[in-house]
Amino acid sequence: MANPKYREALARYEKHLAEISTQEMVLNMGPQHPSTHGVLRLQLITDGEIVKEVVPHLGYLHRCFDKHAESLNYGKTIPFTDRLDYLASMNNSHAFVMGVERMLGLDSKIPKRVEYIRVLVCELNRIASHLIAIGTYGIDIGATTPFLWCFRDREHIMNMLEWVSGSRMLYNYIWVGGLFYDLPVGFEARCSEFISYFKPKLVELDEILTQNQIFISRTANIGVLPADVAINYGVSGPMLRASGIKWDLRRIDGYSVYPEIDFEIPVGQGAMGSIGDCWDRYKVRVDEVRESVRIIEQCLERLRKDFKRTADFDPRALVPKKVNLKAQDYYVRAENPKGELGFYFVTKEKSDIPLRVKSRGPSFNNLSVISELGKGVLIADLIAILGSIDIVLGEVDR
């Protein structure tokens, strides 16, 4: 890049840092800071305790997902999607697989049992992801117990999903046209057992954290994100809903079997402060865990009554030997625990390797609002704001 035009922004940024006033200080938060939830580096321009400007630096975990996807066929890319938001691998592969199936015209032919199993494992994974968000949020602002409780309960989900797929975190379970395997025998019973164990734990969690006065003081009225700003920044998922917008792609797009399932969409009410503050973002996630429990119960019931396991059921029956697509493009989106996950495919004629795959990670877009939210706050509050965004760097950097 010899053309100075393309280095102009970099020079401007360096000049800006060099020209800060004497009472201001540049403070690096990360990339090895525990509260950044991974390798995120925030460069803060501070005046005493006040953050005047936040400059995020990404890319420490860039693993070239887009480039990899261009050189592998669709089936081989699924394990790579697991590594985007590695806390919600099932949801990632579900979105990716849905896109390929729709381009193939397979989506209406998928057996109901397969779809219910997909929704079941995705919702289990959503609970696991939200438990991390809630638990680490607690520890970010000084509460250790909820962190341990959340990880204890999440471990049950990890064990169940390991039983299903053979792997604890990165599953490669949902395949184009079906599943890797049917659910193991006895899974439904164990899952119901977990649900009845988990429900009282949720009440306990509520008592220790949601109504905790210290927690409320640290989060209420902090980092208020107005709805218009959220939309303009492309913020989605629990963060957008906390700002009062009822926008859930499971309901809007009605993909998979979600239209047959009864669940509520929690939105931020501003119960402890203003709508769209950190407490609201936390609360929306807690409520969503409750809704996911409801979805799982309904899935289990349908899987036991209407779409029972039969000896001749083969979840791989529709899995294509080779994905043969005509040249087209398609943008698929799905509601991940963190927001709208999108994949934009551009396919090549008579080839099972795409020309281009672009992943739109929800964390990437949700994080971009940090420079807006972080203006003029205390350094300690910035930790609270960052934790409430709930980012996964695997997805920010891809």
Added chain:
Amino acid sequence: MTFEEIKSKLVSALGGSIILKEEVTGLQPALFIASEDLLPVCSFLRDTEGLYFDFLSNITAVDYEEHFTIVYHLNSLPYQHTLVLKVELEANRSLDELPEIASITSVWRTADWHEREAFDLMGIYFSGHPDLRRILLPDDWEGHPLRKDYQDAEKYHGININ
């Protein structure tokens, strides 16, 4: 609103020449516009009653070898309709003269990081962008890896990387 209604609204407000061509064969129909019309079209789509495309989902730069295409996926939260906008740019492969298009950061702030990513990985210059630095790769990286003619570097800061 359907694709046809959105199109006719766009044509009646900004003139018939605004749409270069349309692509209706695929699963998601797309409108092609000229790069100099991008900003007025985007502002119109966001602010017009009945359209209100307030949510930009995604910006993708695609290297088709004979040309680059920038794809915008727009969404309207109140009306729940979507639109795909495409802009074709000439495939100028010199690293000193990148293909250029107007930045739409002033319309949707989502575009900020998406455009930085397209600049970083595909080498598209977005004129008027407030802070067009590389976002995922280091600032001193050479080349744009998602281009089809990208050659892997042998060394980075004296370290073998191939």
